[in-house]
Amino acid sequence: MERIPILRMGPFLLITIQVDMHDKLAMQLQDDVTERISDWGSSGVLIDISSLEIVDSFIGRMLANIAAMSRVLGAETVVVGMQPAVAITLVELGMSLPGVRTALNVESGMELLNASFGRSQIGTMHDSSEA
Amino acid sequence: MSKLGEIISRNEERIRADWINDMGKSIQRADLISKVELEEQTRSLLSAIAKGASSDQSDDITGPQWNAARELLQDISSSRARQGFTPSETATFVLSLKQPLFMVIRQELSKNQEEMFAVVWTATQLLDKLALLTTESYTATREELISRQQQELLELSTPVVKLWDGILALPIIGTLDSARTQVVMEELLQTVVATNSKFAIIDITGVPTVDTLVAQHLLKTITAARLMGAECIISGVRPQIAQTIVHLGINLEDVITKAKLSDAFALALHRSGRGVVRLAPGAAQGSGGSSTRRDD
Numbered sequence: 411m412e413r414i415p416i417l418r419m420g421p422f423l424l425i426t427i428q429v430d431m432h433d434k435l436a437m438q439l440q441d442d443v444t445e446r447i448s449d450w451g452s453s454g455v456l457i458d459i460s461s462l463e464i465v466d467s468f469i470g471r472m473l474a475n476i477a478a479m480s481r482v483l484g485a486e487t488v489v490v491g492m493q494p495a496v497a498i499t500l501v502e503l504g505m506s507l508p509g510v511r512t513a514l515n516v517e518s519g520m521e522l523l524n525a526s527f528g529r530s531q532i533g534t535m536h537d538s539s540e541a
Numbered sequence: 542m543s544k545l546g547e548i549i550s551r552n553e554e555r556i557r558a559d560w561i562n563d564m565g566k567s568i569q570r571a572d573l574i575s576k577v578e579l580e581e582q583t584r585s586l587l588s589a590i591a592k593g594a595s596s597d598q599s600d601d602i603t604g605p606q607w608n609a610a611r612e613l614l615q616d617i618s619s620s621r622a623r624q625g626f627t628p629s630e631t632a633t634f635v636l637s638l639k640q641p642l643f644m645v646i647r648q649e650l651s652k653n654q655e656e657m658f659a660v661v662w663t664a665t666q667l668l669d670k671l672a673l674l675t676t677e678s679y680t681a682t683r684e685e686l687i688s689r690q691q692q693e694l695l696e697l698s699t700p701v702v703k704l705w706d707g708i709l710a711l712p713i714i715g716t717l718d719s720a721r722t723q724v725v726m727e728e729l730l731q732t733v734v735a736t737n738s739k740f741a742i743i744d745i746t747g748v749p750t751v752d753t754l755v756a757q758h759l760l761k762t763i764t765a766a767r768l769m770g771a772e773c774i775i776s777g778v779r780p781q782i783a784q785t786i787v788h789l790g791i792n793l794e795d796v797i798t799k800a801k802l803s804d805a806f807a808l809a810l811h812r813s814g815r816g817v818v819r820l821a822p823g824a825a826q827g828s829g830g831s832s833t834r835r836d837d
Contacts, residue, residue: 490770494730497765498723506764513770514737 414439416446422454422523423447423485424516428461436472443476447483454523455480458516460491470505477510486526487511490519545646545660545667546595552645553591557583559641564634573624582617587638589613594667602670611674618675619682631679635672639665699725701732708740708809709733710802712777714747722758726765733771740809741766744802746777756791763796772812774798776805 412435417424423446425439443455457473477487490513492500500507513519549556560583589610596606603611614635621631642664650657699721704710711729715721729741743762748755763773775798778786786793799805810816 489768492769494727494734494765494769497730497768498726500768501726501761501765507768512768514733514739515770518739518770 413442416442418446418450418452419456421452421527422456422520423450423452424456424458426458426461430464431462431469431472433468436469440472440476440479444479444483447480447485452485453527455485455487456516456519456523457487457489458491458519459489459496460493460515462496463493465496465499467503467505470500470503470507473510474505474507477507481509486523488513488519488522490514490516544656545663546591546593548646548649548660549587549591549594549642552649553587556638556641556645557587559644560587560638563637563640573626574621586610586613586617590667590671602667602674610671614671614675615678618679622679622682622686628676628679632672632676635668635675639668642668695721695724699728701728703732703736703738704742704806705810705815707736707738707813708742708806709736709738710742710744710806712744712747712802716749717755717758719758722762726762729762730765730769733766733769739771739813740774741771742774742776742802742805742809744777744805745775745782746779746802748777748782751782751785751791753789753791756786756789756793760793760796772797774805774808776800776802 412429414425414427414429414435417426423443425443429435446452447455455476457476459473462469473489477489480487487509488511489507492512511522513522561579564579593602593607593610596604601607617634618631621634643661646657646660646664650660700712702710702712709729709732711725713725717725729743732738733741743759745751745759751759759775763775766773773796775793775796778798778800797805797808799808807817
């Protein structure tokens, strides 16, 4: 069965959504993420949706749900790289994803996670932008 | 029915001369249209009308026989709308054809009263329809002009400027309605992506009033920017607007608001780990130009 890969980067999970999400895939992702967090004891989840061009209320809720579930399991979620059209669609749908933190790209998302956990060994590129 | 067409074709030159003469009295605008152009327009329109009137369905100007006349008339009236003719001047262009046409009909059919009346009636109906068509296309052209200007205004009035690396400013001038919000939002989000900016300052100094609707539009824009990972700061809140916001019970608690653009800029700089420092007196003079630098 088709799955969205979940990569482990130290204490964080990196999820890149590169295919159009359908409902079954979204449910599977929810299962997998919660599973991994508890298996690996991850403290942060980074979801890159820069390739996602179509979004509906279900996918929006899935993102909010993953964030909420991760928080329950003690991990923080950052959604990065949202396309302008996707952001506008979500706002028009009335979904502002209040519990989700956001960043412009993976790099700044990693910085955000590192900052909130006081770590700096992950994400080797994070110094270049602040120089 | 083709009697009318016959009469027009036979007397085309005379009708045209009278028509131009007639127009001359009321609406000839030498400042807007040249004599030659007017002659050309009347000639082609009259022959198109003659062609239409001599067809089988001479009273139905939506029919294919009238295509040429319709197109010509639409062209003429839209060009007049652009040239700055008034609606009545444009309509009179067609309506002033009535008198010369009726004169000719009277002369041609003076022996048969019944027929004359029938032909006059057809002619007047026809010209009224053509005049209505003229007015309609005049209005359509005007509306097209207005909507194009509106669009241009929309694009002009939403500049997104870069203040610093990673800091954008969006000065909004004029009232935010939903159409403008859409443009503003798209423009801002595109620029956020293109410049990789973490902060966007929305300056509402130029917004005359902030009601619940405007606030809702602002919040939408801010939420969309936040979803993409950029933080928005509202600046340029005037005292009256601050009062209105509180009186209306608009909740802006999740949004950072500042009174001035400079305050917002300072905050954005601070948040991105930068600051502005005053240079030492000597260093400041050094930038004044090479001619003043003598002691170093």
